[in-house]
Amino acid sequence: MKKISTVLTAIDFSDSSDNAFQMALSLAKSFSAKLLVLHVINEPVNLRGFYVPHISFEKLEEEIEEGAQKMMESFCRSNLVDFTDYECLIVAGLPYEQIIKQAEEKSADLIVLGTHGRTGIDHVLFGSTAEKVVRKSDVPVLTVKLGE
Numbered sequence: 001m002k003k004i005s006t007v008l009t010a011i012d013f014s015d016s017s018d019n020a021f022q023m024a025l026s027l028a029k030s031f032s033a034k035l036l037v038l039h040v041i042n043e044p045v046n047l048r049g050f051y052v053p054h055i056s057f058e059k060l061e062e063e064i065e066e067g068a069q070k071m072m073e074s075f076c077r078s079n080l081v082d083f084t085d086y087e088c089l090i091v092a093g094l095p096y097e098q099i100i101k102q103a104e105e106k107s108a109d110l111i112v113l114g115t116h117g118r119t120g121i122d123h124v125l126f127g128s129t130a131e132k133v134v135r136k137s138d139v140p141v142l143t144v145k146l147g148e
């Protein structure tokens with residue numbers, strides 16, 4: 001039987017991803033696995049150097065990164081009090097691409113996602129990130145639906 005040594009959970013700080021994170025944490029504890037907590041800064045690729053001069057974009061990016069870092073630190077401080085085998089990752093790019101890339105690069109055995117994220121569109125079964133990761137990832141994916 002394949003051992004689950006590394007679980008990657010992708011968080012966008014929504015209720016749905018918080019809920020998926022709790023599932024990922026339980027699984028990591030049960031399997032004695034390492035937990036990777038990934039947040040992807042959704043890059044406004046189309047805006048880069050187009051509407052805003054390059055210099056102010058760099059400043060904006062710096063501030064976004066700092067803000068994301070702070071949110072991640074605060075999230076981990078409050079949610080990972082009794083668990084130490086974890087690593088937080090913040091990268092920029094397209095969320096679904098980065099989730100798959102990081103899972104492959106870090107040899108994750110399982111990806112855990114919420115079915116929906118911050119966009120919170122209710123009427124579809126999966127949000128677009130969840131749907132793309134499920135369709136394109138070679139690493140198994142567990143999606144967790146947030147109850148009513």
Ligand code: AMP
Nearest residue numbers: 010011017040114116117127128129130
């Ligand atoms: P969505 O498909 O965008 O509605 O989001 C579904 C799930 O994908 C969320 O509950 C998160 O687990 C994950 N996710 C979405 N966006 C991001 C992001 N920017 N960084 C990390 N995980 C994300």
